[in-house]
Structures are given as C-alpha cells and as structure tokens.
Amino acid sequence: LRTHPEARALRPSLGLPLRLLLAVGAAAATANEPAVFVVACGVGMLLVHRNLIAHLIALLVLGTGITLWGAVIAPALPESIELGATFDAVVGTFIGLALIRAVAAHHPLLDVESLRSLRG
Amino acid sequence: VNAFVVTAPLAAALLPLLLPAGTPRRCARIVLAAGAALAPLLLADMLDRVALALVLLVSLLAFLAVAFSTGRGFFSRLDGDRVGEPTAPVWSRVSVYFALLGAFWSAMLLVATATTFSGLWLGISATTLATAFLVAFAGESLALEAAWKYLILCSVGIAVALAGMLLLAHVTLAAGVAPSAALSWDAIGGRAFAAAPAGARLAVALMLVGFATKAGLVPMHAWLPDAHSKAPAPVSGLLSGVLVSCALYALWRTVQVATALGCGPFARETLLWFGAVSIVVAALLMLVQTDLKRLLAYSTVEHAGIAALALGFGTPLGDLAALFHVLAHGTTKAAAFFAVGLVQRAAGTTAIGELHGLWRAGAAGRLLLGALGALGAMPPFGVFASELLVVVAGALAGRWAALAIGVVGMAIAFSALARTAIAVEAGAAPTARPLTSAGLRFVSTGAAVLALGCALATVLLPWSAFAR
Numbered sequence: 199l200r201t202h203p204e205a206r207a208l209r210p211s212l213g214l215p216l217r218l219l220l221a222v223g224a225a226a227a228t229a230n231e232p233a234v235f236v237v238a239c240g241v242g243m244l245l246v247h248r249n250l251i252a253h254l255i256a257l258l259v260l261g262t263g264i265t266l267w268g269a270v271i272a273p274a275l276p277e278s279i280e281l282g283a284t285f286d287a288v289v290g291t292f293i294g295l296a297l298i299r300a301v302a303a304h305h306p307l308l309d310v311e312s313l314r315s316l317r318g
Numbered sequence: 319v320n321a322f323v324v325t326a327p328l329a330a331a332l333l334p335l336l337l338p339a340g341t342p343r344r345c346a347r348i349v350l351a352a353g354a355a356l357a358p359l360l361l362a363d364m365l366d367r368v369a370l371a372l373v374l375l376v377s378l379l380a381f382l383a384v385a386f387s388t389g390r391g392f393f394s395r396l397d398g399d400r401v402g403e404p405t406a407p408v409w410s411r412v413s414v415y416f417a418l419l420g421a422f423w424s425a426m427l428l429v430a431t432a433t434t435f436s437g438l439w440l441g442i443s444a445t446t447l448a449t450a451f452l453v454a455f456a457g458e459s460l461a462l463e464a465a466w467k468y469l470i471l472c473s474v475g476i477a478v479a480l481a482g483m484l485l486l487a488h489v490t491l492a493a494g495v496a497p498s499a500a501l502s503w504d505a506i507g508g509r510a511f512a513a514a515p516a517g518a519r520l521a522v523a524l525m526l527v528g529f530a531t532k533a534g535l536v537p538m539h540a541w542l543p544d545a546h547s548k549a550p551a552p553v554s555g556l557l558s559g560v561l562v563s564c565a566l567y568a569l570w571r572t573v574q575v576a577t578a579l580g581c582g583p584f585a586r587e588t589l590l591w592f593g594a595v596s597i598v599v600a601a602l603l604m605l606v607q608t609d610l611k612r613l614l615a616y617s618t619v620e621h622a623g624i625a626a627l628a629l630g631f632g633t634p635l636g637d638l639a640a641l642f643h644v645l646a647h648g649t650t651k652a653a654a655f656f657a658v659g660l661v662q663r664a665a666g667t668t669a670i671g672e673l674h675g676l677w678r679a680g681a682a683g684r685l686l687l688g689a690l691g692a693l694g695a696m697p698p699f700g701v702f703a704s705e706l707l708v709v710v711a712g713a714l715a716g717r718w719a720a721l722a723i724g725v726v727g728m729a730i731a732f733s734a735l736a737r738t739a740i741a742v743e744a745g746a747a748p749t750a751r752p753l754t755s756a757g758l759r760f761v762s763t764g765a766a767v768l769a770l771g772c773a774l775a776t777v778l779l780p781w782s783a784f785a786r
Contacts, residue, residue, distance in 0.1 A: 237481075244474070253470060260477050268484035274497040275487050282440045283480060289447045290473055297454060297466055300407045304459040313463040316544040318606060 199249075199308060208309055210246045217246065233270055236263030250301060250308040254294040261287045319360050324427045326354040327380065331420025335413055344388050347416060354423070355381035361431060368641060372430040372567050375645055379559050379652045380423040382767055383552035386656055387419065409451035415550075421448040422556065429564040435483050435501040435525075435575075438568055439476070442532055445561055446472045453549045453557075464544035471541040472532060479528025479568075485521035489579070503571050507578040514580035522576040522585050526592075529572060533565035533622045536596040543603075546615035551659025554611060558618040559652035563644045566625050570640070573629060583632070590630025594720040596623025597727030604734035610658050610668040613738055614651065617693050620731045621647040621701075627724050628708045631715040639707040646700030647693075649771035654689035656764035657682055665748060670738055674745035685764050687743050692771060694735040695728065700771035 199205055210217065220242065228235040240260030243252060265283045268275065298308060305312040330350035337343045355377040362370060393412055408414065425448050428441030446469065454465035487500040493515055499505035511518075527538070534542035542562075546554050569589065576585035600619035607613040621643065628640035660682035662668050676683030692699035705728060712721035 244470075250466070257470065257473050257477075260474065261480075264477050264481045264484070267481065268487070272484055272487040272491055272500070274491055275484070275500060276436075276498060279436045279484075279501075282436065282443070286440075286443045286447070286476070290469065293447060293450050294466075294469060296407075296409075297450065297462060297469065300454070300457065301459075301462050301466065304462065313466055315460055316463055316467075316548075318603070 199306075202307060204307060208248050208307055210248065210252075212246050217242075231267075231270075233263050233267035236266060239263070248310050250298050250310055250313075253310060254291065254298065257294070258287055258291060261290075319364070320431055323357045323361055324424055324431060326357045327351070327423035327427065328417075328420040330354040331384075331416045331423075334416070347388050348385055351381050351384040358427065358431075365431065368567070368570070369430055371641065371645060372563060373427065375563060375648050376423070376426045376430055376560050378770070379556060379648060379767070380419075380426070382652065382656075383556050384416070384419060384423075386552045386555075386659070386764075387415070387550070407454070407457045410455055410457045415452070415455060418448055418452050419553070419556075422452065422553075422561075424448075426556075426560055426564050429567065433502060433504065434499075435486065435503070435571070438571065439479060439483055442479070442529070442564065442568060443476050445564065446476065446532075449545075449549075449553065449557065449561070452553045453545045455550050455553070456548065461548045464541075464548035467541045468545040471538070475528045475531025475538060477528070478531070479525050482521045482524025482526075482528055485517055485524065486575070489515045489518050489521055503575050503578075506575050509578070511578065511580050518576075518579040519581045519584055522572060522579070522581055523588070525572045526569065526585060526588055529565050529568040530592055530626075533562055533569060533626070534596075534619050535592045535622055535626055536599045536619065539596070539600070539619050542619055543612050543615040546618060547609060547611040551611075551655050551662065554614070555652035555655035555659075558614065558655060559648040559650075562618055562622050563648050566622060566629075566640070566644055569626065570629060570637070586630050586632040588630075589626045590717065590720050593623045593626030593628070593630055594723040594727075596620065596626065597724045598730070601727040601730035601734065604731055605737075607734070607738075608670050610661070610670055610673070610738070610742070611655070613670070613734070614654050614658065614693075617654075617731065617735070618647075618651060620727065621651070621693075624705060624708055624724065624728070627720060628711055630720065631711050631717055633711060633715050635707070636711040636715060639704060639711045642707055643701070643704035646704040646771050649767050650689060650692045650699065650701050653685070653764045653768040653771065654693060656767065657686035657689050660764070661686060661742075670741055673742040673748070675743070675747040677743040678747035682764075683743060685768070687739055688768055689764070690735050690739040692768060694732040694739075699768075 224238045225235055228238065237260060240256050240263055243256030243259060247253060261283065265280055302308060330353060333350055334343045334346040337346050358373045358377050361373065365373065422445060425441050425444035428444060429438055432438040432441060450465050450469045453468050454461045483501060490500045490506055491497060495505055531538035546557050549557060573585045576582050597620050600616045600623060604613055604616045607616060625640045625643050628636045628643060658668060661676060665673060676686060692701055695702045695705045709725065
C-alpha cells in the first residue's frame with residue numbers, strides 16, 4: 199500500500215497537527231477516565247481515517263476501551279464477560295483481515311470510499 | 319442440557335464432513351439438522367414462553383434453510399457461481415457454508431436460551447462473526463462491500479450495547495445485586511427500585527441503540543439492505559426472519575429491565591419513535607428499489623419498526639402484538655426469500671425490471687406472489703393479523719401520533735409490494751427454463767413456512783383481546 203502511487207491521496211480527513219491537538223484535548227478532558235480516552239480514540243479513528251486497516255484497528259481500540267471501562271466501573275463482574283469480549287475482538291479481527299485481503303483484489307488502495315457502490 | 323441444545327446445530331453441520339461428498343453427506347446434513355431442530359424441546363420446561371417461541375422459530379427456520387441449501391444444484395447457479403473456482407475465497411466452499419450456517423444457528427439459540435445479558439450479548443456478537451463470511455459468500459466485489467459494512471457497523475453497535483451492559487452492571491452492583499446475577503433480568507426484575515438509579519437511563523439508552531443497530535432500526539439500518547440482499551437466499555431468509563427477531567428480543571428484554579429500574583417510560587418512548595420513523599423511512603425507500611432482494615430487505619426494516627412500535631406502546635397487548643408480529647414476519651419473510659431464491663435460480667436475476675410473467679412460469683412465481691401479499695399484510699396471512707393487533711394496541715394505548723405515522727408507512731409499503739408483485743407476476747411467461755424445474759421440494763419448503771405463518775394467525779391470535 200505504501201508503494202502504491204495513489205496511496206498519498208488516501209490521507210485522513212483531518213491533518214496530523216489537528217489530530218494531535220484533538221487527541222491532547224481529549225486526553226486532558228478525560229484525565230480521570232483513561233478508558234474513556236481510549237474509546238474516544240477508537241471513535242475518532244473510525245471517523246477520520248479512510249483506510250480499511252485503520253478502521254479495523256479503530257474497532258479493536260474501541261472494544262478495548264469499552265472493556266477497560268467495564269473493568270473500572272464494574273470490577274466485581276465475572277471474568278467470563280471480559281473473556282467473551284476479548285474472544286469477540288480476536289475473531290472479529292481475523293474475519294476483518296480476511297475480508298480486507300479479499301477486498302484488496304478488487305480495490306488495492308483499501309479506500310473505504312471505494313466501498314460505496316451499494317446505495318439507496 | 320442447555321449447552322447440548324446450543325451446540326447441537328454446529329455439531330450437526332460438522333459431523334457430515336466425515337462422510338464422503340454427495341448423497342450420503344447431503345442426507346446426513348438433513349437428518350442431523352432435523353435432530354438439532356428437535357433438541358430445543360428438551361428446554362420446554364426451563365424457558366419462559368417468549369424465549370421458547372423464539373427458540374422454536376430459530377430451530378424451524380434454520381432447519382428449513384439447511385434443507386433448502388442442501389437441495390441438488392443449489393450451489394451450481396444460485397448465489398455462488400464462483401464456488402469451487404481456484405480464485406474464489408476460502409469461505410466460498412460448500413463445506414464452509416454449512417459449518418458457518420451451523421455456527422449461526424447455534425449463536426441464535428444462545429441468544430434465545432440466555433438468562434442474562436452477558437449470554438445474550440455473546441450470542442448476538444457471535445451471530446455477526448458467523449454470518450460475515452456468509453454475506454460475502456459470493457466473493458464478488460459487492461458481496462465483500464456488504465460484508466465489510468455489516469462487520470463494522472454491527473461490531474460498533476455491539477460495542478455500544480456492551481458499554482450499556484457494563485454500565486447496567488455498575489448500577490445493579492451498586493444497588494446490592496450479587497455479582498453473578500448483576501446482569502440477570504430475573505434478578506433485576508425481582509428487586510424493587512424506588513427511583514431510577516444514577517446511570518440507569520444512560521445504560522438503557524446505550525443498550526437500546528446497540529441492539530437496535532442489530533435489529534436494523536432507522537437510523538442504524540445502513541448495513542441491513544446490503545447484507546440481506548447480497549447473502550445467499552436461505553441466509554437472507556435467516557438474517558431477516560430470525561436474526562432481526564433475536565435483536566428485537568434483546569430490545570424487549572432491555573425494556574423489561576428498564577421498567578424494573580424505573581426508566582421504563584423512557585425506554586418505551588425511545589422504541590416507539592425508533593419504530594415509527596423506521597416504518598416510514600423503509601416504506602419510502604421500498605418505493606424506489608429495483609431489486610427484489612433489496613426490496614425484501616427494506617421490508618425487514620419496516621417490519622422491525624412495526625415490532626418496535628408495538629413494544630413502544632407500553633401495554634401488555636402491545637407486547638403481545640410485537641411478539642406475534644415477530645413470529646408472523648419471521649416465517650413469512652423466510653418464505654419470501656426462499657421464493658426469490660427459486661426465481662433467481664431459474665431466471666438468473668433478481669432485477670425487478672427484468673422479471674415478468676412469473677405467475678405463468680410455475681409454482682415458485684405463485685409462491686412469490688403469496689409471500690409478497692403476506693408481507694403487504696393481506697388477509698388471511700399472519701402478518702395481516704399481527705399488524706391489525708398492533709393497530710388495535712396503539713389505539714387502546716392512545717398513542718395516535720406514532721400510530722398514524724406507522725399506518726401511513728404500512729400503506730406506502732403495501733403499495734410498493736403491490737406494484738412490484740404486478741410488475742414481476744403479470745405479462746407473458748419468461749422464455750427461460752420454467753420455474754417448476756427448480757424443484758418442487760424447494761417450493762414446498764417455502765410454502766410450508768408460509769402456511770405456518772398463516773396458521774399462526776388463527777391459532778395464536780388472542781381473539782378475546784378484541785372482545786375486550
């Protein structure tokens with residue numbers, strides 16, 4: 199992907215300085231709730247990035263943040279719930295990677311904008 | 319017993335792989351699937367009536383989907399032309415298809431037999447994982463696009479529901495519920511909460527949004543028309559007929575818990591407007607569809623909206639109407655997708671503009687007409703009875719504004735289905751091979767489902783409610 203001539207056009211919808219600024223702002227706003235910061239990072243990645251791999255990582259970050267948040271607010275819960283969430287994230291990641299590999303055969307840039315044929 | 323019932327479908331899908339391909343494996347698939355469909359009867363005394371009804375719906379329709387898929391020639395032309403080709407993805411294999419179908423069936427049983435939100439959430443989550451490859455089964459670009467949207471949007475929805483569930487646990491633990499029962503709807507319902515605890519409303523809102531995403535309610539419906547229209551026909555039937563029903567069941571359980579926590583009116587009101595908006599938006603989008611499967615997918619959004627609307631009325635009759643509508647719609651929609659599968663197999667297309675004269679072409683065309691009429695709520699089908707019950711429940715509850723919006727949406731949806739039925743059924747018979755050659759076994763499968771939906775109308779409808 200990095201060597202693809204058109205890959206440079208696949209920039210996130212916000213520039214790096216603005217993204218850093220937003221991340222610092224979110225970190226400051228959630229200083230007492232680090233898990234919420236992780237969730238915000240996941241949501242931000244989903245909204246800003248255009249690459250399918252970035253979206254998959256965003257999903258992992260989002261799931262991790264929510265699981266961490268659960269461990270903080272309800273520590274007495276049985277561990278089976280955390281195990282279930284982890285299992286879901288791991289299997290979901292493998293399925294996502296398999297789909298990305300198949301999508302790459304049709305859309306080598308892995309641009310999420312190329313997956314907009316089904317509409318209406 | 320519970321573990322046996324839940325894992326039986328997956329085992330029934332995997333065991334036939336030990337047999338040689340061909341007739342022995344096909345026969346084993348049907349026999350073992352029939353056994354897995356009967357296994358839930360062991361739970362008859364352990365589940366409440368709503369869960370039992372969902373278990374039976376899951377088992378019946380999943381078995382029919384397996385039988386439909388096992389039919390000779392199903393994979394040669396229908397939905398999976400690339401099956402067996404070297405360039406096809408690994409999941410476009412018949413053995414993988416049946417294994418995933420078994421996993422999907424097991425996951426739905428996990429939802430229906432759960433007694434806590436953690437089990438229910440795990441089941442809902444597992445359905446997404448099991449069906450992502452089924453949606454992408456054809457392996458072509460549009461199927462992959464549909465599968466990707468399905469995976470991402472549903473995973474986000476499930477994550478939101480998880481956040482709500484964890485917050486709910488925080489609330490119930492703070493109220494003194496034991497950790498092992500913090501997410502049990504029976505345990506929460508058995509406690510008296512004087513006022514809604516802090517955080518309860520946010521927990522309920524997150525769970526409603528998360529599970530509504532899986533149910534395909536507007537505005538979280540974007541994945542549903544794509545996934546349901548690109549999956550193979552039997553899988554589409556299960557996605558629309560049963561998976562959406564499982565998500566609606568999760569919404570109903572959430573409303574139950576919300577009522578116990580003292581924020582029931584908030585949950586009901588949210589569902590009421592989710593439902594009303596879903597009906598109208600889906601009905602308007604049905605008017606502009608040019609593909610039969612996509613039209614049926616939007617019809618699923620509309621019917622999920624009707625069930626949500628009925629739940630939103632907040633009366634026992636509304637809840638009953640919602641349950642009845644879920645059962646009637648599930649059976650009818652599965653029959654509709656089976657019929658479209660037959661049409662697609664014979665005509666090679668599902669484009670409405672390219673289909674005509676299906677009524678004269680054979681039994682599948684007539685089955686499709688019956689299914690479209692049933693989905694449009696024509697008597698004497700089950701959906702007619704359930705929608706009538708929803709309207710009566712809304713009128714008795716005095717929710718006129720939401721009910722009026724819903725009824726307008728139902729009328730628009732009916733006109734979209736009627737227009738499509740006329741377009742594809744009227745005219746000269748197509749010159750392609752007649753639809754009867756698709757196999758009467760498939761037709762009878764779909765017809766049996768449709769007949770069941772119709773029978774539900776007469777057997778299950780609480781006529782005494784009308785008298786009161």
